[in-house]
Amino acid sequence: MSLLAPPPQVRFEAVSYRYPQQAEPTLQGVDWRVEEGEFVVVAGPSGSGKSTLLRCLNGLVPHFSGGRFGGTALVAGRDTRRNGPRSLSRLVGFVFQDPEAQLVTSRVEDELAFGMEQLGVAPLTMRKRVEEVLDLLGIAALRGRDVATLSGGERQRVAVAAALSLQPSILALDEPTSQLDPWGAEDVLSALTRLNEDLGLTVVLAEHRLERVVAHADRLRFLPAGNGAAVEGRPRETLAAMDVALTPPLIRLARRIGWQPLPLTIKEGRACVRLDPRHPASPPTDRLSPVGRPVVVVQDVTVGYGSRAVLEHLNLDAGPGELVALMGRNGSGKTTVLRSVMGLHRPKTGVITACGRDLSRVDTAELARDVGYVPQQPGTLLFAETLREELAFTLKHHGGRGKDLETVLALLGLADAAERHPRDLSGGERERAALAAVLVGAPRVLLLDEPTRGMDAARKAALGTILHDLCAEGATVLMATHDVELVAAVATRVVLLGDGRVVADGSPREVLSGSLTFATQINKLYGGQWLTVEDVVTGLERGND
Amino acid sequence: MSGHGRTDLDARAWLLWGVAASLPPLLGRNPFVLTATLLAVLGVRAAMAPSDAEGALAWNGIVRLAAVFASVGTLFNVLTAHLGDRPFASVPDSLPIIGGPLTLNALVYGLLSGSALLTLVLVGTTLGAALDWPALARLLPARLSTVAVAGAVAWAFIPQTVVALREIREAQAARGYRARGGRDLVPLLVPLLAGGLERAVTLAEALESRGFSSSSDQQDWTSAGPPWRAVLAALGLAGTLLGAYLLAAETPIAALTTIGFSAVALAVAGADKRNPRRRTRYRHTHWRQRDSVVAGTAIIVVAAVVITLAADPRAIRYDPYPSLIPPRVNLGLLAALTLLLSPVLVAPVRPSGSPSAKTSRSVQRVPLP
Numbered sequence: 083m084s085l086l087a088p089p090p091q092v093r094f095e096a097v098s099y100r101y102p103q104q105a106e107p108t109l110q111g112v113d114w115r116v117e118e119g120e121f122v123v124v125a126g127p128s129g130s131g132k133s134t135l136l137r138c139l140n141g142l143v144p145h146f147s148g149g150r151f152g153g154t155a156l157v158a159g160r161d162t163r164r165n166g167p168r169s170l171s172r173l174v175g176f177v178f179q180d181p182e183a184q185l186v187t188s189r190v191e192d193e194l195a196f197g198m199e200q201l202g203v204a205p206l207t208m209r210k211r212v213e214e215v216l217d218l219l220g221i222a223a224l225r226g227r228d229v230a231t232l233s234g235g236e237r238q239r240v241a242v243a244a245a246l247s248l249q250p251s252i253l254a255l256d257e258p259t260s261q262l263d264p265w266g267a268e269d270v271l272s273a274l275t276r277l278n279e280d281l282g283l284t285v286v287l288a289e290h291r292l293e294r295v296v297a298h299a300d301r302l303r304f305l306p307a308g309n310g311a312a313v314e315g316r317p318r319e320t321l322a323a324m325d326v327a328l329t330p331p332l333i334r335l336a337r338r339i340g341w342q343p344l345p346l347t348i349k350e351g352r353a354c355v356r357l358d359p360r361h362p363a364s365p366p367t368d369r370l371s372p373v374g375r376p377v378v379v380v381q382d383v384t385v386g387y388g389s390r391a392v393l394e395h396l397n398l399d400a401g402p403g404e405l406v407a408l409m410g411r412n413g414s415g416k417t418t419v420l421r422s423v424m425g426l427h428r429p430k431t432g433v434i435t436a437c438g439r440d441l442s443r444v445d446t447a448e449l450a451r452d453v454g455y456v457p458q459q460p461g462t463l464l465f466a467e468t469l470r471e472e473l474a475f476t477l478k479h480h481g482g483r484g485k486d487l488e489t490v491l492a493l494l495g496l497a498d499a500a501e502r503h504p505r506d507l508s509g510g511e512r513e514r515a516a517l518a519a520v521l522v523g524a525p526r527v528l529l530l531d532e533p534t535r536g537m538d539a540a541r542k543a544a545l546g547t548i549l550h551d552l553c554a555e556g557a558t559v560l561m562a563t564h565d566v567e568l569v570a571a572v573a574t575r576v577v578l579l580g581d582g583r584v585v586a587d588g589s590p591r592e593v594l595s596g597s598l599t600f601a602t603q604i605n606k607l608y609g610g611q612w613l614t615v616e617d618v619v620t621g622l623e624r625g626n627d
Numbered sequence: 628m629s630g631h632g633r634t635d636l637d638a639r640a641w642l643l644w645g646v647a648a649s650l651p652p653l654l655g656r657n658p659f660v661l662t663a664t665l666l667a668v669l670g671v672r673a674a675m676a677p678s679d680a681e682g683a684l685a686w687n688g689i690v691r692l693a694a695v696f697a698s699v700g701t702l703f704n705v706l707t708a709h710l711g712d713r714p715f716a717s718v719p720d721s722l723p724i725i726g727g728p729l730t731l732n733a734l735v736y737g738l739l740s741g742s743a744l745l746t747l748v749l750v751g752t753t754l755g756a757a758l759d760w761p762a763l764a765r766l767l768p769a770r771l772s773t774v775a776v777a778g779a780v781a782w783a784f785i786p787q788t789v790v791a792l793r794e795i796r797e798a799q800a801a802r803g804y805r806a807r808g809g810r811d812l813v814p815l816l817v818p819l820l821a822g823g824l825e826r827a828v829t830l831a832e833a834l835e836s837r838g839f840s841s842s843s844d845q846q847d848w849t850s851a852g853p854p855w856r857a858v859l860a861a862l863g864l865a866g867t868l869l870g871a872y873l874l875a876a877e878t879p880i881a882a883l884t885t886i887g888f889s890a891v892a893l894a895v896a897g898a899d900k901r902n903p904r905r906r907t908r909y910r911h912t913h914w915r916q917r918d919s920v921v922a923g924t925a926i927i928v929v930a931a932v933v934i935t936l937a938a939d940p941r942a943i944r945y946d947p948y949p950s951l952i953p954p955r956v957n958l959g960l961l962a963a964l965t966l967l968l969s970p971v972l973v974a975p976v977r978p979s980g981s982p983s984a985k986t987s988r989s990v991q992r993v994p995l996p
Contacts, residue, residue: 140836142832142835142836145835146831146832146835166835167832167835167836168835168838168839171835171836171837171838172838174836176833176836176837178829178832178833180829183826183829183830183833184829184830184833185833186776186780186830186833186834186837186839188759188760191909192909192910195909195910196837197837197838198907198909199906199907199908199909200837200838200839200906201838202906202907203907204907205907205908205909208907208909209909212909244837245836245837248837248838421797424801426797426800426801445800446797446800446801447800447803447804447805448803450800450801450802450803451803453801454801455798455801457794457797457798457801459794459798461818461821461822461825462791462794462795462797462798462799462818462822463798463799463801463802464818465799465804465813465814465815465817465818466814475802475804476802476803479802479803479804480803505817505818505821519802520802
C-alpha cells in the first residue's frame with residue numbers, strides 16, 4: 083500500500099488568460115490545486131473571472147474561446163492545452179448557468195444518454211448509467227418528460243445528471259442556480275452536496291448564493307475584482323477575509339458584532355445568539371408606505387392564455403413612493419401582473435389603470451412615457467450602437483424630459499461603458515444597461531422582473547439604494563422577485579401571489595416574518611420581526627444604550 | 628429543443644406523411660386538390676399539434692406569417708399580372724407596374740399560390756410539433772450523426788427565434804419604440820440576431836463539453852476516407868438541390884430521378900466501413916402496425932399523385948391564364964388524398980408534458996444482463 087498522497091485533480095501553475103480583443107487579462111498568474119473528493123466553491127463579484135477559471139477546467143478556455151493562454155493547467159493529469167473540451171468531456175462534467183440553453187435533446191432520458199452516445203459507450207453500460215443518474219439526482223419520475231415542460235430546477239438537475247452520466251472525475255458548475263427560484267436552487271445544491279459526500283465526487287462550483295453552500299464546502303476561493311490576489315482557505319477563513327459586502331447576511335452580522343468562530347449555518351448562528359449575552363432591543367417599526375392616490379390600480383382583473391387563467395379576479399394598487407414586491411412561486415402570476423400593467427396583456431375581465439389612464443385605451447409605446455419596464459431578459463430592450471445612444475433614444479422619446487444621461491450612467495456604474503456596444507457588455511453590465519435605458523426617462527412607474535438574477539451581493543445592495551432613492555422622489559416601483567433579502571431591505575409592501583390571486587398583502591415584516599419559505603436569514607436566526615442585519619445591529623446599539 | 632414527439636408514430640412514418648402532403652402543392656394549382664390537401668393537413672394539425680405550449684404558439688406565429696405572405700402575394704399578383712380574359716377593374720395605365728386591367732384570372736392564381744404556400748408551411752409546422760427529431764437523427768447513418776444533430780439544433784431554432792422576436796417586439800414597445808418602415812426593422816433584427824448568436828454559442832459550448840462528435844476518428848464525414856467519397860458526397864448534396872429545383876419547375880420525373888441518384892451517392896459516400904464512427908445508440912426504435920398504416924397510406928398518396936400527373940396532368944395542374952376555365956375534378960385522386968388523415972385515425976396523442984409512451988411501448992430497450 084502506497085503512503086503517497088494521490089495527485090491533485092486540478093493543478094494550475096501560473097495560469098494566465100486574456101480573451102481575444104481584450105487589453106487586460108482575465109486571469110493572471112493563477113496557482114490553484116483541487117484535491118480528489120473536495121467540494122470547492124469559487125466566489126467573487128461579477129466580472130472577477132469565476133466563469134473563466136471554470137472554463138479552463140474542461141478546456142473551453144482556450145480551445146473554444148480563443149485568446150492567449152499561459153502557464154500550465156493539469157486536470158486529472160491531462161494538460162488542457164493539449165486536450166480540448168471533447169476529449170476532456172470524459173473527465174470533467176460541466177454545467178452552465180442557463181438551464182434553457184444547455185439541453186440539446188427533447189426528452190430527459192435522451193438527454194442523459196446524449197454524451198454517452200457521442201463517446202461510443204456500449205448500450206448496456208448506457209442503460210445502467212442512465213438508471214443510476216436518474217436515481218442519484220432523484221429525477222426518475224422525469225425520465226420520459228419533454229424537457230420543454232420542466233421547471234428551471236428540474237432542468238438543472240437533468241443537466242447535472244447528464245454531466246454525471248459520463249462518470250467524470252470532476253463536476254464543474256458555473257453559477258447553476260443563478261436563474262432559479264429558491265426552491266429550484268435548493269434542489270440542485272442538495273443534490274451536489276449528496277454527490278460529494280456520498281460518492282466522493284470532486285465538485286467545483288461558482289456561486290453567488292454562498293449562504294446555501296458554504297456549510298458543505300471544503301474550501302472557498304474568493305476572486306476579487308480586477309485581478310487582485312485570490313483569497314482561498316476553509317470557508318470560515320475566506321469568509322472572514324473577503325469583502326464583507328459579498329458575504330451572506332449571517333456572516334455580515336457575525337462580522338459586524340464579532341461572533342467567533344463565524345457561524346456557517348442558521349443552526350450555528352442560533353447557538354451564537356444563545357451564547358451572546360447581548361440582546362437587541364425591540365425591532366424597528368415598519369417603513370410606512372407613503373399615502374397618496376394610487377398610481378397603479380388593478381381591479382378585478384382576469385388574464386389567461388387560451389383556456390388557462392393566470393390571474394383570477396386580481397385586485398392590487400400601488401401609490402406614489404411605494405416599492406411593492408410581488409412574491410410567490412414560479413407560475414403564480416408575478417410576471418403576468420407586470421406585463422399587464424405595461425399593457426402587454428389584455429385582461430379578459432376587469433380594468434387596469436396606470437398614471438390615471440385606462441390601459442385598454444392606451445397603446446404600450448405611448449404608455450412607455452410614464453411606465454418603465456425591465457423584463458427578465460434585459461438584452462431584448464437594447465438595440466442602439468452604443469449605450470449612450472440607448473439612453474439618448476429614451477430621452478428623445480420622452481421629448482427630452484428625464485434624468486441627466488451622465489448621472490444615470492454613473493449611478494449604475496456604467497460611465498466607462500457609455501461608448502461600448504450594449505451587446506459587448508457582460509451579463510451583469512447588460513442588466514444595468516437596460517435599467518439605465520429605462521431609468522433615464524424618469525418613469526413615474528417602474529416595473530422590474532427579477533432584477534437581481536445573477537447579481538452579486540454588492541450589486542444588489544447598489545440596486546436597493548437606487549430603488550430607495552427613486553421611491554423617495556415619488557416614483558412607484560413594482561418588482562417581481564424571489565430575493566427575500568432585497569425585499570426585506572428596500573420594499574415598503576409585499577404582495578404574495580398564489581395561483582393568480584393575492585394570498586397576502588402587507589408590510590415586509592408582516593408578510594416575511596416567521597414565513598417558512600420567505601423568511602430572511604436574520605429572521606430565521608432571531609424570529610419575531612427581525613429581518614435585516616441593520617435591524618439587529620441597531621437593536622443591539624439601542625439595547626446597550 | 629423542439630421535436631416534442633407528441634405522438635407515438637415512428638419518425639420515418641411522419642417523414643413519409645410530410646413528403647406525401649407536400650407533393651400536391653408543389654406540383655400543381657388544381658383548386659380541388661389543393662383544398663383537399665389543405666383540409667387534410669389542417670385536420671392532422673388540429674389533432675396532433677399542441678395548442679397551449681409556448682413552442683406551439685411559436686409555430687402558430689410562423690403560420691400567421693405565411694398567411695400574411697400569401698395574402699400579400701395574392702394582392703401583388705392581382706396588381707401586377709394584367710393577363711387573362713376576365714377583367715373586373717382597371718388601374719390607369721399612367722401608373723407604372725400596377726397600371727392596366729385587373730383580372731379574375733390573376734386573383735384566382737394568386738389565391739391558389741397562396742393556399743399552396745400556406746399548405747406547405749402547415750405541413751412543416753405540423754411536422755415541427757409532432758415529429759421526434761432526435762429519433763429521426765438516430766436513424767441516419769452514424770457517419771451523418773454530426774450533420775443530423777446540427778440539423779436538429781438548427782430546426783429547434785425556428786420556434787425559439789419566433790418566441791425571441793415576440794419578446795423583443797414587446798420589450799421595445801415597452802420602451803416606446805414603434806416600427807414604422809423598413810429601416811425601423813433594424814432595432815428589431817439586431818437583438819434578434821445577436822440573441823440567436825449567443826444562444827448558438829452557448830449551445831455549441833454545451834455540445835463540446837459533452838463530447839459531441841468526439842468519436843475516435845475525430846473527423847467530419849465529408850473528410851473521412853479517400854477523396855472520391857468527399858466528391859461523391861458533394862455531388863449528392865448538389866443533386867438534391869437540383870432535384871428540389873426540378874420539382875419546383877414542375878418536371879417531376881426528372882426531379883425524382885435526380886433525387887434518387889443523389890440519395891444513392893450520399894449513401895455510398897457515407898458508408899465507409901473501414902473507419903466507422905464509434906457513436907452508439909441508446910434507443911432502438913420498433914416499427915409497429917400504426918407506423919405501417921401511416922407510411923403505407925403516404926406511399927399510396929404519392930403513387931396516386933405521380934400516376935395522375937402522368938395520366939391526367941390537368942387533375943393536378945391548373946392554369947387560369949389566359950382563360951378562366953373550370954378545373955378538372957379527379958375523384959379517385961381526391962379520395963386518395965383523404966388518406967393523409969391517417970395519423971389522426973391510428974396515432975393517439977399524448978397531452979403536452981406527459982411522459983413519453985415511447986419509453987414503455989415503442990422503444991425496444993436494451994435488456995440488462
